[in-house]
Amino acid sequence: TRDETRPMETTHDEATKAIRYFWLLGLLNNAPWVLMLACATNISDGGVALVFIANQVPGLIVKITAPYWFHRVSYKARLLTASLSMGLACFLVGCGGVYNDDIGDGEGGNDNTDSNDNVQSDQWFGLFFELIGVSFISLQCNLGEASILALAGKFDSTVLPTTAMYLGISEVTEAEDQSDTHTNNVEDYNYNEEELENNEATLMNDERDQQQNRCITAFSSGTGLAGIVGYGYKAFLSEVFGWGLSYIVWSAIGFAFFYWQIYHTGLDALEQERMQPNDTGNFTQQAPPIHMLESSLLVTGRSNNEQKDEGYDNASLVEMVGHHQHRESRNTTSAAHRILSSASANTDLTAHDRFKLVLSLWPYTIPLFTVYAAEYMLQAGVWSAIGFPVTSTIARAQFYHNANWTYQFGVFLSRSSGNMFSVPLPILWLMPLLQVTNLLFFWLDSVHHWWYDYTLLFPCFFAGLLGGAVYVQGYSRINADFPLELREFAISSAGVADSLGILVADISSLFIQSCIYSQNGIEGAVVGCPT
Numbered sequence: 001t002r003d004e005t006r007p008m009e010t011t012h013d014e015a016t017k018a019i020r021y022f023w024l025l026g027l028l029n030n031a032p033w034v035l036m037l038a039c040a041t042n043i044s045d046g047g048v049a050l051v052f053i054a055n056q057v058p059g060l061i062v063k064i065t066a067p068y069w070f071h072r073v074s075y076k077a078r079l080l081t082a083s084l085s086m087g088l089a090c091f092l093v094g095c096g097g098v099y100n101d102d103i104g105d106g107e108g109g110n111d112n113t114d115s116n117d118n119v120q121s122d123q124w125f126g127l128f129f130e131l132i133g134v135s136f137i138s139l140q141c142n143l144g145e146a147s148i149l150a151l152a153g154k155f156d157s158t159v160l161p162t163t164a165m166y167l168g169i170s171e172v173t174e175a176e177d178q179s180d181t182h183t184n185n186v187e188d189y190n191y192n193e194e195e196l197e198n199n200e201a202t203l204m205n206d207e208r209d210q211q212q213n214r215c216i217t218a219f220s221s222g223t224g225l226a227g228i229v230g231y232g233y234k235a236f237l238s239e240v241f242g243w244g245l246s247y248i249v250w251s252a253i254g255f256a257f258f259y260w261q262i263y264h265t266g267l268d269a270l271e272q273e274r275m276q277p278n279d280t281g282n283f284t285q286q287a288p289p290i291h292m293l294e295s296s297l298l299v300t301g302r303s304n305n306e307q308k309d310e311g312y313d314n315a316s317l318v319e320m321v322g323h324h325q326h327r328e329s330r331n332t333t334s335a336a337h338r339i340l341s342s343a344s345a346n347t348d349l350t351a352h353d354r355f356k357l358v359l360s361l362w363p364y365t366i367p368l369f370t371v372y373a374a375e376y377m378l379q380a381g382v383w384s385a386i387g388f389p390v391t392s393t394i395a396r397a398q399f400y401h402n403a404n405w406t407y408q409f410g411v412f413l414s415r416s417s418g419n420m421f422s423v424p425l426p427i428l429w430l431m432p433l434l435q436v437t438n439l440l441f442f443w444l445d446s447v448h449h450w451w452y453d454y455t456l457l458f459p460c461f462f463a464g465l466l467g468g469a470v471y472v473q474g475y476s477r478i479n480a481d482f483p484l485e486l487r488e489f490a491i492s493s494a495g496v497a498d499s500l501g502i503l504v505a506d507i508s509s510l511f512i513q514s515c516i517y518s519q520n521g522i523e524g525a526v527v528g529c530p531t
Contacts, residue, residue: 014270015160019218021266022155025148026222027229028259032086032252033141034230036093036134042245043093043130052380052506054134059142060503063496066146067354070492078147079263085140087256090249092133096126097246133249142499144259145223150492151267152215153479157487159271160214213476216491217418220472224415227408349489357486358493363425364474365497370432371470372501373508374439375463379404381509382442383460385516388453390446403460410464418472422480428473435466443512447519471498 033055036043040051070078237243237251349357383403387395423431438459445451475491482490514525 014273015214018155018160018267018270019214021262021270022148022152022215022218023222024262025144025259025267026219026224027226028222028255028262029082029144029148030141030223030226031230031233032090032255033137034227035234035249035252036089036137038231038234039093039245039248042097043127043134050131051134053503054131055138056499056503056506057138058135059138060496060499062139062142063146063493063499066495067358067489067493068351070146070150071349071489075147075151076264076268078143080260082140082144082147083256083260083263085136085143086259087253089133089136089140090253090256092136093130094133094246094250096129096133097244097249142495146492146495148219149216149475149495150488152219153475153487153491155215155267155271156213156479157484213418213422213472213479216475216479217416217472220418220468220475221412221416223471224408224412224468227411228405231405231408354489354493357489358496361478361490361494361497364428364478365494367428367432367470368474368494368497369501371435371467372498373505374432374435375407375467376502376505377509377512378439378442378460378463379407379509380506381512382439382446382516384509385513385520385522386442386446386452386456390449390520391522399454399456402454402457406457406460407464407467410461410466411468412464414465414468415472417469418476422476423469423473425477428470428477431466431470431473435463435470438463438466443516446516 036051036055043051233252234248237248243251384396384400386399386403387393387397388399389395441459442456445456475494478490478494479487510527511530514527515529515531517523517525518529
């Protein structure tokens with residue numbers, strides 16, 4: 001009889017539903033976060049930096065500490081917390097907005113000093129509510145992103161069907177035939193191990209790189225569209241209906257309900273049908289999964305009946321699958337291998353092991369940190385200081401608005417491309433370097449005005465393509481390169497890199513913008529240029 005603790009084969013319809021759920025969760029997870037950024041000037045016109053910091057610091061704390069407590073808290077508990085945080089955030093920001101609106105309506109030219117002092121005090125009280133609400137959005141977005149990305153990696157690796165189930169046996173067999181001719185028995189397999197490894201590399205790399213990232217790509221695509229939806233949602237309700245801050249963010253409370261329902265009645269229900277999770281809701285590897293034995297043509301290139309005719313038995317197949325799993329695990333870092341040798345599963349890792357494993361993620365976290373730091377310095381520091389003419393406040397605001405819209409479209413397209421191609425680590429490292437080059441170009445151009453018109457939107461679009469590509473390809477590579485039992489941990493832990501990059505960029509951008517203002521003879525910078 002079949003072991004019920006192992007994943008069942010997933011039908012095409014169920015896989016399609018899962019991919020759709022991850023896309024919707026990506027959209028709903030990030031749209032309120034973007035909405036708060038879009039409303040930053042409404043929350044605090046003279047302290048936009050406060051909004052950006054409140055929208056980043058709590059989430060960064062979540063991601064820094066995640067490796068040490070995520071394994072003890074189920075996905076359901078984390079996503080429920082994220083949903084409640086989203087709803088509470090929108091409620092608090094809306095209350096603060098009403099408070100300030102009521103104060104503004106009651107000022108009415110009153111020159112009484114005591115009254116003005118009370119108004120100023122009440123305005124700070126309203127701002128306090130708003131910033132607390134923004135902090136809850138930061139908690140929600142980052143807790144949800146780290147959790148859903150890890151869950152997407154789990155679905156891609158263990159819940160959804162293998163490449164063979166999707167592509168069909170004939171395509172896999174054809175790939176094997178084009179690669180090499182297999183031996184006819186186990187002895188020949190052992191004798192021609194190097195030849196078989198070449199066949200495995202051709203077929204399994206295609207499976208790993210192109211098929212095991214469908215849910216990660218879906219979630220990434222949803223987060224990419226969230227940038228467009230977040231800004232568009234605010235613009236539509238404010239410009240078409242004339243709504244103020246309070247009504248806009250209160251209307252977004254509904255996002256929290258749909259966010260929870262999509263996970264609870266969609267993904268969680270599907271996962272419960274497919275497999276039985278452990279006590280924390282996280283997957284512990286079973287060795288070897290039954291579908292790998294049932295689809296053993298991935299290793300041998302032959303059907304089960306052909307294998308029996310040619311001398312393969314179940315013990316031989318287990319040996320071959322184990323050999324393949326060993327080959328696959330070589331792709332991860334040596335540090336992860338040392339840790340894995342002393343810990344059989346995620347829950348067995350000590351705090352010291354977890355810290356070492358987080359450090360071993362540097363081939364992926366450095367590109368993520370670099371590309372996020374560069375692109376957010378572009379958005380918050382450089383693009384806010386470009387305009388035609390640059391001395392016009394309205395012109396600078398128009399370019400900033402158009403540049404960010406163009407950038408978001410680029411992000412959406414590239415984050416949706418994870419199923420179309422995969423990149424090796426050298427290319428993953430090259431893209432952040434190109435983004436840094438993009439930053440340097442815009443910075444110098446904002447001072448010297450070599451190329452200074454709206455055709456600059458083309459490199460803005462390119463910046464979005466680079467940022468989105470590093471995001472989806474970085475997490476896809478982690479899901480492909482790490483052993484099965486460490487993938488969820490690695491994916492959720494790597495998220496600290498992009499959050500840290502954004503925070504560094506937000507602080508740096510204050511000085512970048514100040515220096516560009518100074519060199520263009522513009523006043524109004526919040527801080528002074530250090531040079």
